[in-house]
Amino acid sequence: MTVTIVGSQLGDEGKGALVDLWGGDADVVARYQGGDNAGHTVVEDGDEYKLSLVPSGAVRDKVGVLGNGCVVNPKTLFSEIDELRDRGLDPDVRVARRAHVIMPYHRVLDGIEEEAKSDSDLDAGTTGRGIGPTYEDKAGRRGIRIGDLLDPEVLRDRLEYVVPQKRALAEDVFGIQAGEAFDIDAIYEEYRAIGERLERESMTVNAGAFLASHVDAGESVLFEGAQGTSIDIDHGIYPYVTSSNPTAGGAATGTGVGPTVVGRGEVVGIVKAYLSRVGTGPLPTELTGDDEDLADCIREKGGEFGTVTGRPRRIGWLDVPMLRHAARANGITSLAVNHIDVLAGLDEVKVGHSYDLDGEELLSMPATTERWGRCEPNLREFEPWPEVDWAAVAAEGYESIPENAREYLDYLVEEVGAPIYAVGVGPDRAQTIELQNPFEQ
């Protein structure tokens, strides 16, 4: 049995809480794309763990796998593992030998290119972690993979080919002084030591074979998507996207199990009751102008500041065409809706039900971002719901959610065409009301 958790919006939907909740029923939790751009906060008994690379299941003693579709900054990996160990946990993390490594020059180039693009409004507002440049090198067949760190000769050969190119790019194209991040010998020494630690701690695996053996043994695997559908490189708002596939198809290509393995399981779309966005680009339902105060209120209450970068997030009403798009692109079989408590006590609650584009009503997202930017949302208003004791609601269950909020949830079920399996009414794991465990089908 597999369960795939995908972000239905722009990332930051609160996937970590659900992965953590259902990860308890999984034997293995695998990430299939992205890298240390994915901030997830897991709250366990009031203890907060901020992770950006280690799968959140690690907080619950699960085997965590970083699949071949991930890009791995080994320094982040080790610092997160070391911190979890310092806090008394014993995370078991395995890394695909086919996963690509984020090298020091990737991070530098990420920053330079964003800077260069900013004159033309094409900067994506990246997290600056080197994600895009690493995926570029993967597609350009000049990347360095985790498996290469284990083999001194291969590592040396690869570096000798690629680093001079990167140095020339930095110096001749972007006109910056290339420093240590572009020094073959320094990189070689550091990354050989990393390879030795990976080997010493038996952390590397052939991810596809490793996961298949668990699936074949009848164990449960949870695929943890990072980011969200609308920042998917293929299905998102290109070019304001991340460089991987957060959509459910990525769970197969990014781990090495077949799409049938993923498709036989559940695909749970995680939805936040409003929108937030750390990056640039259009956002039709954004709360701006007269609605700035409302945006501030939601931002503060929802803690909408980037986990990785600390940047304040832009805020908007829930965008339902975006959800219909996500339902199709992922084959969503069920939903988990988070943060309905954040909208409590507002004077008004709205959603973008459809778009108006050039006099036509659209129910889903257009394929170009320029057209999406010209969409005017047709807002639908809901009766607001009051502030209540959400901890008590969480303890009592779904029926104790205020009636108006339940109407809002019923509307989502109807529009997206999938049942709700969980509702988040607060940040702690205990504040997620479970209606159905996707592993118990």
Ligand code: IMP
């Ligand atoms: P990158 O993934 O750092 O290359 O950033 C590309 C785009 O994806 C930017 O708009 C980022 O803000 C956005 N992004 C990357 N990771 C996350 C995430 O975990 N949550 C929300 N947005 C993200």
